[in-house]
Amino acid sequence: MSGYVGDLSPKQENALQEFRKAVSDSIKPKHDDHYLLRWLRARDFDVKKAEKMHSEALEWRAALGADTILETYQEIPVIEKYRTGGVLGRDKSGCPIYIDPYGLIDIKGLLRSAKKIDLMRKFVHVMETVDKMCEEESKKCGRKVNALTVIYDLSGVGWNHISKPAADMYLTIVETAESKYPEVLKKVFVINSPKMFPVIWSVVRPFLHENTAKKVAVLAGNYQEALLKEIDADQLPMCYGGTLTDPDGDPRCRTHEYYNQAVPHSAMTCTTIGRGSTLQLEYEVHKPNSALRYEFLTEGYDVGFGVFRKSSRERLKAGDMETVLPTQRSNSHLVPEDGAVECDIPGIYVVRFDNTYSWARSKKLHYLIEVLEVSTRNSSSSSLSNQAEAAPTQEDICQS
Numbered sequence: 001m002s003g004y005v006g007d008l009s010p011k012q013e014n015a016l017q018e019f020r021k022a023v024s025d026s027i028k029p030k031h032d033d034h035y036l037l038r039w040l041r042a043r044d045f046d047v048k049k050a051e052k053m054h055s056e057a058l059e060w061r062a063a064l065g066a067d068t069i070l071e072t073y074q075e076i077p078v079i080e081k082y083r084t085g086g087v088l089g090r091d092k093s094g095c096p097i098y099i100d101p102y103g104l105i106d107i108k109g110l111l112r113s114a115k116k117i118d119l120m121r122k123f124v125h126v127m128e129t130v131d132k133m134c135e136e137e138s139k140k141c142g143r144k145v146n147a148l149t150v151i152y153d154l155s156g157v158g159w160n161h162i163s164k165p166a167a168d169m170y171l172t173i174v175e176t177a178e179s180k181y182p183e184v185l186k187k188v189f190v191i192n193s194p195k196m197f198p199v200i201w202s203v204v205r206p207f208l209h210e211n212t213a214k215k216v217a218v219l220a221g222n223y224q225e226a227l228l229k230e231i232d233a234d235q236l237p238m239c240y241g242g243t244l245t246d247p248d249g250d251p252r253c254r255t256h257e258y259y260n261q262a263v264p265h266s267a268m269t270c271t272t273i274g275r276g277s278t279l280q281l282e283y284e285v286h287k288p289n290s291a292l293r294y295e296f297l298t299e300g301y302d303v304g305f306g307v308f309r310k311s312s313r314e315r316l317k318a319g320d321m322e323t324v325l326p327t328q329r330s331n332s333h334l335v336p337e338d339g340a341v342e343c344d345i346p347g348i349y350v351v352r353f354d355n356t357y358s359w360a361r362s363k364k365l366h367y368l369i370e371v372l373e374v375s376t377r378n379s380s381s382s383s384l385s386n387q388a389e390a391a392p393t394q395e396d397i398c399q400s
Contacts, residue, residue, distance in 0.1 A: 003041045005033050005144070015045045022051045026058055030135070034144050042182030042209060057180045066124050070132065073125045078113045082106070083122065087130060089235030089244065091149045094137045095186050096130050097231060098148055099240075103156025103192070107166040108338070116169060123173050127181050147186035149230065151240065155192035157200070159340030163295055164368050167203055174207045183211065189227060190218045191240070196342075199291050199372045268295070268366040273303065275362050279353040282313070285343045287373045292349050295338040296367040303363050304354030305330050305337065309347045318352060327354050343371075 001009040008016065020036055027035070043049035061067055085100030110119075130148055137145040160166070177184070190197075197218070205213060219226050224241025236242025238251035245251050273279045283292060292307065306327030310316055318327065330337045343349060349371075355363050 003037060003045065005037060008037075012040070012045055015040055015047050018047045019050055022047065023054055026055070034146050038146075038183035041211060042178075053179065053182070060180055064121065064124055066128060069121070069125050070128050073121065076114055076118050076122070078110070079118060079122050082110050082113075083119075085126075087126075087133065088237065089231065090137065091186075091231045091235070093186075094141050094143075094145045095147045095149050096133045096137070097151065097235065098126075098130070099151045099153070099237065101153040101155070102161065103154055103158075105161075107161055107169070108163055111165050111169060116172070119169060120172070120176070123176065127177070127184070130184070146184075148184050149186050150188045151227070152188065152190045153192055153240075154190060154194055154197065154200075157194050157196070159196070159291070159293060160338055162196075162200060162203060162340075162372075163293065163338055164370060171203065171207055174204060178207060178209055178212065182209070185212060185215050187230065188216045189223070189230075190216065191223045191227075193218055193220070196291065196340075198289065202372065268297075268368045270364070270366050273353055273355045273363045273365055275355065276359050277355050277362075279355075279365070281351040281367075281369060283349045283351065283369065283371050285346050285349055285371055285373065288344055288346060290343040290346075290371060290373040291340045292343055292351070293340040293370045293372060294351060294367070295336065295369075296332055296353075296365060297336040298333045298366075299364040301333055301358070301361055301363055302329050302331050303365060304328065304352075304357070305332075306352050306354065307341050308350040308352060309345065310350060311347055313348065318354075321350060324349065327352065329354075329357075340372075 001007050001012055003012055016033060016036060019040055020033075023036070039050040039054050040047070043053055065072060082105070084102055084105040085098060087096045088099050089097045091097055134145045134147070208216075217226070227236060228241055231242070233242045234244060237244050271279065285292070294307075296305070304327045305325075306318065306323070307325035308318060308321035309324050310321045324343075325341050341349075351369055353363075353365060353367075
């Protein structure tokens with residue numbers, strides 16, 4: 001049985017009755033069986049776990065003011081102007097469609113210009129708006145509408161979109177959606193996924209309930225055809241195969257652009273590289289098709305940066321190692337440097353900060369380095385799990 005209204009097993013029906021009684025003092029008149037079953041499905045019809053989840057969500061809602069946020073929410077200009085995503089149209093069953101062209105966002109720039117709590121409040125405002133839309137649609141069409149169809153457009157997504165601050169914020173939202181708005185998703189379509197998508201999925205997948213993961217469809221090739229099976233053309237932007245455009249004719253219906261500001265020092269390790277010296281950090285990568293993600297800045301002056309690979313822990317000079325990313329001087333004192341290198345071959349990857357050209361000045365460096373490894377879960381489908389935040393096996397400051 002699916003666990004939805006009208007398709008319950010005797011065991012599920014008993015769990016619903018027990019759960020309804022357990023939460024009767026805390027739910028509102030509009031919270032019908034459709035609502036109650038969301039919490040039960042999210043905890044595999046374990047009444048005690050569902051009750052605990054529901055109670056924690058109510059406390060969270062009270063602390064954040066979720067019940068009144070539609071009336072009290074005050075827009076933050078930078079968030080309204082530069083965030084991506086929004087509700088646009090309805091699918092064929094009347095469910096609102098949330099489209100997020102995530103590749104257009106400068107997530108780190110946004111995080112440096114807005115507080116995380118304000119971004120979270122915006123997320124809550126969006127979810128409460130969707131809930132209101134579903135109520136209105138239910139009255140309009142005479143049947144229950146209580147789910148959301150999502151389209152994630154990953155065109156343009158790069159390593160900067162999964163930098164440490166960006167990933168932390170996104171995963172916080174994913175976890176909040178799972179625990180505070182369970183079983184709201186009807187279907188998630190991922191389109192224009194980049195080569196690095198397995199790494200992205202490895203970061204996100206551990207935070208998703210199995211029911212949610214099953215609703216994610218990664219579309220390749222002619223994704224327009226698949227979208228149009230679920231969405232009428234006049235409800236889908238032209239750039240995705242529909243006929244909908246902005247009033248000015250923009251086929252995407254939304255564009256975003258923002259400038260990166262400084263990387264917060266508090267998220268990074270701080271050290272000093274002496275004049276005429278180098279700093280080498282070693283990271284062991286165990287599995288192919290992984291990635292080494294980096295972010296750094298210097299105070300006052302530039303520094304050289306390169307990535308190398310070797311097969312043993314023997315201390316080697318740069319010229320004796322395989323070059324992965326050639327050393328170049330970076331103006332990281334003017335613009336923070338960030339990115340990632342693909343680690344197709346397992347081995348020991350050496351991140352090397354080079355100050356050998358400077359005999360007069362030492363350099364104060366702030367850095368954040370992470371290894372993202374892809375692994376296969378034990379399941380019928382090829383899923384992935386996160387192996388991020390590997391610590392360096394060695395930190396070495398030496399004279400050239």
